[in-house]
Amino acid sequence: MSDQNYITSFCSIKSSKVCxxxxxDYSESSQVSSIDFLKSAYKHYQLAYPxxxxxxxxxxxxxxxxxxxxKTNKITENYNKEEIAIVIANSVSSLETDVEYQxxxxxxxxxxxxxxxxxxxxxxxxxxxxxxxxxxxxxTFFVFDKFDAGFMSSYINSLLNNSRAKCCIxxxxxxxxxxxxxxxxxxxxxxxxxxxxxxxEQLTKLYTNQ
Amino acid sequence: xxxxxxxLKGEIIEQLNLEDxxxxxxxxxxxxxxxxLGLDSIDALELIVLLEKNYGIKIQDPxxxxxxxxxxxxxxxxxxxxxx
Amino acid sequence: MANKVFVTGxxxxxxxxxxxxxTLYSLSNNRSGIEKIRYLETSHKDNFVVGEVKLSNKxxxxxxxxxxxxxxxxxxxxxxxxxxxxxxxxDMKEAxxxxxSSTTVAGMCHTELLYKGFFEGKNNENFMDHHLNGVSxxxxxxxxxxxxxxxxxxxxxSSAANAMILGAxxxxxxxxxxxVVGGVDPLSKFTLNGFNTLMILDNEWSKPFDExxxxxxxxxxxxxxxLESEKWVKEKNKKVLAQLIGYGNxxxxxxxxxxxxxxxxxxxxxxxxxxxxxxxxxxxxxINAHGTGTPNNDASEGIAMQTIFKNHVPKFSSxxxxxxxxxxxxxxxxxxxxxLAIQNSMIFPCLNRKEQMKNLTITPVDTxxxxxxxxxxxxxxxxxxxxxxxxxxxxx
Numbered sequence: 001m002s003d004q005n006y007i008t009s010f011c012s013i014k015s016s017k018v019c020x021x022x023x024x025d026y027s028e029s030s031q032v033s034s035i036d037f038l039k040s041a042y043k044h045y046q047l048a049y050p051x052x053x054x055x056x057x058x059x060x061x062x063x064x065x066x067x068x069x070x071k072t073n074k075i076t077e078n079y080n081k082e083e084i085a086i087v088i089a090n091s092v093s094s095l096e097t098d099v100e101y102q103x104x105x106x107x108x109x110x111x112x113x114x115x116x117x118x119x120x121x122x123x124x125x126x127x128x129x130x131x132x133x134x135x136x137x138x139x140t141f142f143v144f145d146k147f148d149a150g151f152m153s154s155y156i157n158s159l160l161n162n163s164r165a166k167c168c169i170x171x172x173x174x175x176x177x178x179x180x181x182x183x184x185x186x187x188x189x190x191x192x193x194x195x196x197x198x199x200x201e202q203l204t205k206l207y208t209n210q
Numbered sequence: 211x212x213x214x215x216x217x218l219k220g221e222i223i224e225q226l227n228l229e230d231x232x233x234x235x236x237x238x239x240x241x242x243x244x245x246x247l248g249l250d251s252i253d254a255l256e257l258i259v260l261l262e263k264n265y266g267i268k269i270q271d272p273x274x275x276x277x278x279x280x281x282x283x284x285x286x287x288x289x290x291x292x293x294x
Numbered sequence: 295m296a297n298k299v300f301v302t303g304x305x306x307x308x309x310x311x312x313x314x315x316x317t318l319y320s321l322s323n324n325r326s327g328i329e330k331i332r333y334l335e336t337s338h339k340d341n342f343v344v345g346e347v348k349l350s351n352k353x354x355x356x357x358x359x360x361x362x363x364x365x366x367x368x369x370x371x372x373x374x375x376x377x378x379x380x381x382x383x384x385d386m387k388e389a390x391x392x393x394x395s396s397t398t399v400a401g402m403c404h405t406e407l408l409y410k411g412f413f414e415g416k417n418n419e420n421f422m423d424h425h426l427n428g429v430s431x432x433x434x435x436x437x438x439x440x441x442x443x444x445x446x447x448x449x450x451x452s453s454a455a456n457a458m459i460l461g462a463x464x465x466x467x468x469x470x471x472x473x474v475v476g477g478v479d480p481l482s483k484f485t486l487n488g489f490n491t492l493m494i495l496d497n498e499w500s501k502p503f504d505e506x507x508x509x510x511x512x513x514x515x516x517x518x519x520x521l522e523s524e525k526w527v528k529e530k531n532k533k534v535l536a537q538l539i540g541y542g543n544x545x546x547x548x549x550x551x552x553x554x555x556x557x558x559x560x561x562x563x564x565x566x567x568x569x570x571x572x573x574x575x576x577x578x579x580x581i582n583a584h585g586t587g588t589p590n591n592d593a594s595e596g597i598a599m600q601t602i603f604k605n606h607v608p609k610f611s612s613x614x615x616x617x618x619x620x621x622x623x624x625x626x627x628x629x630x631x632x633x634l635a636i637q638n639s640m641i642f643p644c645l646n647r648k649e650q651m652k653n654l655t656i657t658p659v660d661t662x663x664x665x666x667x668x669x670x671x672x673x674x675x676x677x678x679x680x681x682x683x684x685x686x687x688x689x690x
Binding site: 039050053054111112113114115118 | 256262
């Protein structure tokens with residue numbers, strides 16, 4: 001089997017715009033707040049997953065992006081759920097929710113919320129995607145200064161070439177103040193219709209075009 | 211009692227972020243967990259916080275929560291019996 | 295892939311000691327490090343017992359000798375220093391060297407003290423600079439001059455296991471010759487309050503795998519291993535402590551915090567580890583379990599062990615009643631303990647246990663066992679978000 005892997009679909013949400021495989025699929029005025037945009041996108045796409053409302057903003061962003069991404073392909077049907085890996089990175093970890101949680105342990109108003117605390121771990125978003133789709137493969141969360149196409153392409157290629165994982169849902173999800181963006185994509189061993197090789201150059205091109 | 215149940219419905223929707231639901235969608239006697247509202251263990255902990263914050267009632271052992279949070283009706287009964 | 299992955303150094307800071315030697319002493323003398331809160335500033339001081347590193351921030355600054363840093367960086371730095379010394383590594387440029395660290399709270403222990411002042415405009419220190427997960431990793435790496443590969447992993451309580459998995463792969467794929475891997479998490483009000491709201495803390499000593507277990511004790515610490523390639527070890531004729539032969543990771547896909555009743559994620563992770571290691575379950579001599587002492591974890595993990603080992607579950611114990619649950623550092627702390635077990639032919643006991651768990655047929659080791667030859671040891675670590683990891687270490 002060739003060691004070459006391919007990007008088979010991608011989806012991004014940034015500046016109140018949803019892009020699926022490079023075309024703008026849904027957008028609103030850039031005046032709308034990030035969180036309101038996510039809620040209206042959830043309704044627009046009729047995602048029908050009430051747990052969505054309980055998630056923190058980072059998970060909401062990751063869940064919508066992964067849902068739309070997985071709608072464009074048949075990954076969850078074509079692969080055994082144990083062969084699908086999820087590897088996601090970001091720069092701010094779970095900072096938005098960390099700050100929110102910190103305010104709830106303030107002495108004057110001491111009612112810390114268990115739900116908020118749970119979301120102070122960035123990898124919970126991997127769990128949310130896994131639960132939503134029943135995916136049981138390998139999953140890892142990295143924290144970098146910025147999207148690192150070189151790292152992601154070499155890490156995912158090595159994962160697909162050397163482990164039981166046959167495909168991977170991967171990318172970048174950040175949510176903090178004005179730093180709100182997601183870019184998730186699928187990597188498989190077959191070229192698919194897009195025929196985009198999973199290399200650092202191709203990945204950089206796709207990411208910057210979003 | 212009805213006023214308390216109505217108030218609880220609103221508080222639960224808010225505290226548990228059940229944005230899809232309206233008060234009239236919730237049956238006071240329907241189970242909160244599993245079937246019914248489909249709440250989970252974290253929601254139970256959140257309801258424990260709600261009881262303390264809004265009613266000053268402290269539940270020490272999470273095992274007690276199960277019976278108290280059977281339905282909105284049982285929650286209301288518990289609040290009435292325990293509120294100082 | 296021919297390149298084997300050897301452990302040549304380790305360093306540890308936890309409630310039971312500030313070095314590998316002190317850790318071994320505590321473990322082999324039944325000395326738990328769980329006590330009343332001494333150093334953490336919190337109004338809960340008298341309500342909980344925790345596993346603190348027995349040094350104040352001031353004492354840590356002195357011990358590290360690198361200037362003023364937060365507790366995360368200091369603990370990590372001291373543990374990495376010990377690991378590198380044990381592996382006799384001084385020159386970072388002679389080989390391709392990496393550093394992979396993990397943390398869940400990062401600078402939160404420091405940030406939370408500044409937090410109030412920050413929003414009230416009282417101090418100018420930009421708390422964001424210290425808060426983010428990657429910062430302590432970069433600080434530590436730059437102190438030792440590690441530049442070839444530096445990254446941070448954050449998958450809750452299995453983080454350090456995933457750092458070790460990544461490190462092992464980088465060596466097997468000939469991207470690095472050696473890599474320092476592990477994790478660090480200091481105690482903070484943030485986590486103490488958080489676990490308290492989840493109602494999974496035991497106010498007294500935790501009792502892993504006991505029928506009446508109530509929850510976990512939080513701990514803090516840092517632990518790091520030096521992994522080196524077979525080729526480099528042979529070339530330099532280095533002393534080997536153990537071999538990392540197997541690893542696996544899977545998602546339980548059940549709930550944000552709770553493990554599935556049948557422990558499916560744990561089972562998958564162990565299965566993958568056996569496959570990578572190329573050994574069968576009956577070859578395992580000891581399992582250092584995740585064993586947090588929460589009702590949910592120990593039941594789920596116990597069932598998963600019974601399933602995969604059928605009627606022949608090897609000797610197992612949780613050492614969290616010694617150290618407390620050190621979160622992102624836990625898998626590295628327990629990797630050090632697993633290797634100490636192999637090196638010293640000892641099984642360290644599950645403390646505080648009294649009553650057999652009713653839903654399990656298996657019983658952990660609850661008194662220190664000596665002179666037990668251990669060829670293969672498994673170490674399990676599971677995290678919130680359903681992240682399950684399993685590692686297998688071999689004697690030779």
